[in-house]
Amino acid sequence: MFKRLMQKIDRLFGRGVIDDALYEELEEELLAADTSIQHTGEILEELRRAVRSEKITDPSAMKERLKHAIAARFTQQEAVGLRVGPASPTVYLFVGVNGVGKTTTIAKLAQRLGRSGKKVLLAAGDTFRAAAIExxxxxxxxxxxxxxxxxPGADSAAVIFDAIQAARARGADYxxxxxxxxxxSKENLMAELQKVARVVEKGLGRPADEVLLVLDANTxxxxxxxxxxxxxxAGVTGLVLTKLDGTARGGALIGVYERFRVPVKLIGVGERAxxxxxxxxxxFAANLFG
Ligand SMILES: Nc1nc2c(ncn2[C@@H]2O[C@H](COP(=O)(O)OP(=O)(O)OP(=O)(O)O)[C@@H](O)[C@H]2O)c(=O)[nH]1
Ligand SMILES: [Mg+2]
Structure with a gap:
């Protein structure tokens, strides 16, 4: 998507003009990549200003400036990285609609933590489908x-509560x-998550250390x-954007971050652990542009 955009820019620059037609094409492409109308406007406004004030004339400089304008949308208040709890176990809840990559992201993080010497316990809180547990x-x-x-069909909050107790008993770190x-129904799902959040707090003596909302970059x-x-x-504390390896259009993440100011923590770039x-x-910006 963005690669095509960049090829267009290169072509247009080949003709030696930065004109309204170029900005219109940029606008079309940003919108096609799921960037909102408002943020597309702001990004292009910043780009126009920069092109004028920095007297940008060559394609690679404009490309870099555009990447910079997009990356700058993610000035996070908080240090990136996952919070570690004040006492073991550190508990992370993974939430998100079906198919976005929750279970896969858990596996990836389990692998990463395990390799750094941490003892990890996975809690099968998706009790809705037997296959999810397996x-x-x-x-x-x-x-x-x-x-x-x-x-299957058991109470999700109870499973996660048990997992926290088991982690304590076995000395697990995460x-x-x-x-x-x-x-x-969606109402059932949201009610279940509220209950999970409450029960975790009861079992842990504090809220979950992270509630990670997993979003599919294609959404x-x-x-x-x-x-x-x-x-x-569920009181989300961090975002995970998955499937950025495919033809993903991650532009929507800009809108989610700017609207809710929940920090982006992790990126999924494939199906392997x-x-x-x-x-x-x-x-992220570089990835958008290939
Ligand atoms: N290409 C790619 N595929 C991914 C990535 N993350 C997850 N997937 C794939 O997306 C599909 C769904 O992933 P799951 O982890 O099962 O998603 P889920 O959110 O747990 O889904 P439910 O359990 O149905 O709610 C699987 O085929 C994964 O292999 C990623 O970063 N890149
Ligand atoms: Mg799953």
Whole structure:
């Protein structure tokens, strides 16, 4: 998507003109990449200003300036990185609609933490589907993590509560808790997540150290609606953007971040356990442009 945009810029610059037609094309491409109308306008305004004041005339400089304008949208207030709890276990809840990559992200993080010598326990809090429990169990095996599960249909909050107790008993450093992405209704799902958040706080003596909302980079502007609902139900503390390895249009993340100011923490760049990166604004912008 953005690669094509950059090729267009290169071509237009080949003719030696920065004109309104070029900005119009940029606008079209940014919108097509799921950047909101408002943010597209702001990014292009900044670009126009920079092109004027910095007397930019060559394509590579303008390209860099555009990347910079996008990266600058992610000036996070908080240090990037996942919070570690004041006492073990550190508990992370993973939330998000079905199919976005919650379970896979848990596996990736389990691998990363395990390799750094941490003892990790995975909690099969997605009790809605039997397959979800099995999928997490397989990842627990592959990443050498402990695993706590219950029967399909069991109470999700109870499973995660048990997992926290088990982690204490076994001296685990981290509990990574999966949750359902789907329920019989959206109201049920949100009620379940509220209960999970409450029960974690009861079991842990503090809220979960991170509630990570997983968003699929292909989702587009609907990501904002998802963020709104999950933030309301579960008190999201960080964002994870997955599937940035494909033809992903990560532009919607700009809108989610600016609207809610929840820091972006992690990026998923593939289906394998080591396809996880810390979020870095400059990297993100570079990735958008291929
Ligand atoms: N290419 C790519 N695929 C990913 C990435 N993260 C997850 N996937 C794939 O996306 C699909 C869904 O991932 P899951 O981890 O099962 O998603 P989920 O959010 O747990 O889904 P539910 O359990 O149905 O709610 C799987 O096929 C994953 O392999 C990523 O960063 N890149
Ligand atoms: Mg899952």
């Amino acid at each position: 999928q997490l169990e397989i990842w627990a095996g592959r990443t050498n993590a402990d695993f706590v599960r219950a029967q 509990v990574l808790a999966d949750t359902a992405g789907r329920q019989h 587009g502007q609907n990501a904002i609606r998802q963020a709104e609902e999950f933030i309301k139900a 080591d396809d996880l990166r810390d979020f870095d604004p400059a990297d």
